[in-house]
Amino acid sequence: MPVELGSFETIIGMDWLVKYQAVIVCAKKIIRIPWGNKTLIIRGDGSDQGNETRLNIISCTKMQKYMLKGCHVFLAHVTTKETEDKSEKKRLEDVLIVRDFPKVFPVDLSSLPPTRQVEFQIDLIPGVAPIAWAPY
Numbered sequence: 836m837p838v839e840l841g842s843f844e845t846i847i848g849m850d851w852l853v854k855y856q857a858v859i860v861c862a863k864k865i866i867r868i869p870w871g872n873k874t875l876i877i878r879g880d881g882s883d884q885g886n887e888t889r890l891n892i893i894s895c896t897k898m899q900k901y902m903l904k905g906c907h908v909f910l911a912h913v914t915t916k917e918t919e920d921k922s923e924k925k926r927l928e929d930v931l932i933v934r935d936f937p938k939v940f941p942v943d944l945s946s947l948p949p950t951r952q953v954e955f956q957i958d959l960i961p962g963v964a965p966i967a968w969a970p971y
Contacts, residue, residue, distance in 0.1 A: 852859070858867045868875040902908055927933055933940045 855868050860867065864878065866877040868877070898908065927940065
């Protein structure tokens, strides 16, 4: 009883494979699982000639109901996520405030900031505890 899934790349836990006596045939991209007097074959070799099987998504509640009824359940949802390069979309030069103050946002940060005319510091009195006020 072949089950065609298009292509897949997945990791199935060793405990699950042992429990169901599954056999992975890497060269053929299939998984064989004994099921009663038949063998369930999950294919990932593209032998469906481009007619990919579409898996319907069901809710967790519905899945739990099937499991409580004693149904044998095999559930897999394998997706790919495309990573997009956000560095091309957002650039520092596109921010208005950055363009207004080029000396504050230099392109090259090869050294420490230049010495300023006024050095800012807060002089603390030794032994004085900080003020414990709520910020609101």
